[in-house]
Amino acid sequence: MKIADLEMTNPKLTESKFTHNRRDGASSMDAGNTMNENENAMLESSSESITIRAYGRLKQDIISGKLIPSQKLKIENLRRVYDAGSSPIREALSLLTSDHLVERIDQRGFRVAPVSEDEFAELLKTRIWLESIAVQQSILLGSEAWEEQVVLANYRLSRMPRFIAEDNTVANPSWETAHKHFHMTLIAECGSSIMLRFCNQLYDQNIRYRQLSAKKAYPERDIAEEHNAICDAVLARDSQKAVDLLVCHYQNTGDFVLKQLPK
Amino acid sequence: MKIADLEMTNPKLTESKFTHNRRDGASSMDAGNTMNENENAMLESSSESITIRAYGRLKQDIISGKLIPSQKLKIENLRRVYDAGSSPIREALSLLTSDHLVERIDQRGFRVAPVSEDEFAELLKTRIWLESIAVQQSILLGSEAWEEQVVLANYRLSRMPRFIAEDNTVANPSWETAHKHFHMTLIAECGSSIMLRFCNQLYDQNIRYRQLSAKKAYPERDIAEEHNAICDAVLARDSQKAVDLLVCHYQNTGDFVLKQLPK
């Protein structure tokens, strides 16, 4: 058979039906989502494949730290836990490989991506490089509608309690979602969806580190105030200031996480 | 079963046995490789899984343009062409998703990632952003050994004929490999393997566009001279000049490819 014969029907696909790497109907901002199975089922009924269901659950469990870094992911066990056959499980793990949350070693299976201080340092550094460019570009190119989205994202974040428990030990998942949304909005109009993909991926990897670092004793910094300052600089289209504040924001959080990281 | 039970043996994995997302024993610089099955078999014997074999071949066929952008990839046909069952094929396609060479739509299968002028423009822009930072960092941090690697990579590239045929119509695959190696070496010591991963991915995506653009009428520019100039600036640790030359190099090639892209 010739390669040209691979596609024997439908030589033209309607462009509107496809977008890049959709894994399900949801947006890529789903990492911090709080929907449980039932809510999901109500929204999507049975339309989601087992692979995607497993993908979503595994991703959550890795980011949240339920699955320990470097832990071997044995297909047989995953099958039982996530209630699926081995093909969907393998496929879900293969997809998670793109997010660098799972590592695949040929003939030797999968494991949760390991963590290290070095990698965290790289992560932080790289995020700062990329988001600095992206926020500068957004400030340069962003529309008025974008400005409004920034304001809105910041407002919604500010109304969200950071913790659920009184003693600041249990993070609020909705805050996580809103926080990610705020930061992604800041760079949303940088003009490169590729860049946004990278930043999104780095953000998720970063959350995992945050979750892994001590669950207690969160920083005393007034994070809401930092967000307000960034927001103001962005709205004033003060590129330099925005970058400085953003870098500082990330550096502070990063230093804190690094200190708390189980050695 | 509890999640903690997932890993019941091997609580500690020897770190040396794992590195991030290895898909096979080869380096990630394999995109332009010219090894055929037999050569590969000689090097690796039968140790490569069917999945990885299919992954490598599919990747080559997509980058080289044999598989047309937006083409639907039907499992049944791929099974016949690449001589494998559906599970390995699906897994290979899922892995290719990370490289953004294949697109997955839940319940609707896979297709070759589409191309567009817009995406190419984004690709070029993003590469320039990322590689500019990376080369600056390399110049800042690079060791003497790195300088030597740059010299060597440039030398090897310079000795390589760009085309196989006399009429400049057939690109030399070894040149492609050496070219990629040169550009990756320039940024190799930027201090972030994450950044290198991104650049590597963008480079591969970019090659595909180059392959897709008209096979004939390659630019008249003296590309070897451009490489020499970049090399010199890097060795002189002249960050600004190196970036300028690199950006110019990419921009020129990009403009050419864009013009040739089948509309």
Added chain:
DNA sequence: AATCAAAAAAATATCTAGATAATTGATAAC
């Protein structure tokens, strides 16, 4: 006849269960 919607049929993607192959760990021989 042309248009549309519903239903049926075909094609295709996805999944399961069990077979095969590779790796790992234990044991034995040196």
Added chain:
DNA sequence: GTTATCAATTATCTAGATATTTTTTTGATT
């Protein structure tokens, strides 16, 4: 100790079953 061999575990693969999407057919309506 070190290497070779065997057993157990686990990853990978195949073949066919099931579910979903896509295409075709049918039939009613204008």
